[in-house]
Amino acid sequence: xxxGGGSTTGLxxxxxxxxxxxxxxxxxxxxxxEVTPVxxxxxxxxxxxxxxxxxxxxxxxxxxxxxxxxxxxxxxxSAVNALAHAVEALYAPEAxxxxxxxxxxSARSLANGLRGLTAQPFARQVRTD
Numbered sequence: 001x002x003x004g005g006g007s008t009t010g011l012x013x014x015x016x017x018x019x020x021x022x023x024x025x026x027x028x029x030x031x032x033x034e035v036t037p038v039x040x041x042x043x044x045x046x047x048x049x050x051x052x053x054x055x056x057x058x059x060x061x062x063x064x065x066x067x068x069x070x071x072x073x074x075x076x077x078s079a080v081n082a083l084a085h086a087v088e089a090l091y092a093p094e095a096x097x098x099x100x101x102x103x104x105x106s107a108r109s110l111a112n113g114l115r116g117l118t119a120q121p122f123a124r125q126v127r128t129d
Contacts, residue, residue, distance in 0.1 A: 005029035006081075013039045013055035023057040028066045030078040032085030032106065035060055067127045075117055083110045 002012030003026040010033075016023040017039055025034045037056040040049045070078070089095065089103035113129030120126050 002026065003028065005078075006031050006033060009034050010040060013057075014041060016057075017052060017054045020054060022059075023055070024059045024061070025057045026061045026063065026066070029070070030067070030075070030082040030110070032082045032089075036085070036089075064124060064128050068122055068124070072117055072121050075121070076114065079110050079114050079117070083107060083114075086110065 001024045002008045005028055009025050009027065009031070012023055012025060015021070027034050034057060037051050037053050038049060039052065039055045040047065042048070067075070083106075086103045086106040089099055089106075092099070095103075109129045113126050116123060116126035116129070
C-alpha cells in the first residue's frame with residue numbers, strides 16, 4: 001500500500017514491477033499517474049519509461065479530506081500536472097473511447113477545481129474537482 005504523492009506512488013510501482021504484489025494507492029497529491037500502467041525510473045543516470053500491467057494498481061482510493069489542507073501553490077502545481085496526464089491520455093497509443101471519456105471528464109473537473117481554488121481553497125467541491 002502506498003500513501004503519498006508521486007514519488008511514493010512511483011516507488012510502489014517499481015516494487016510491484018519487481019515483486020508482482022498487488023498494489024493499493026492512496027494519493028495525497030493530484031496526478032493521475034496512479035491509474036496508469038507507466039513506470040518512470042532512473043538507471044545509470046538515464047531516465048527511462050516503461051509500460052507494464054504489473055505496475056497498474058489493483059485499487060486506488062481517493063479521499064478528498066487528504067487534499068483539503070494542501071497549500072494553494074502546491075495544489076495548483078499538482079493539479080496542472082494531473083491536467084497534463086489527462087491530456088496525454090488523449091493521444092496515448094492505447095487511447096480508446098472509454099479512456100478519452102475519462103480524460104475529458106478529468107480535464108473538465110480539474111479546470112473547475114483550478115478556477116475555484118484561490119477563491120475557496122478549503123471548499124469540499126473545489127477539492128473534489
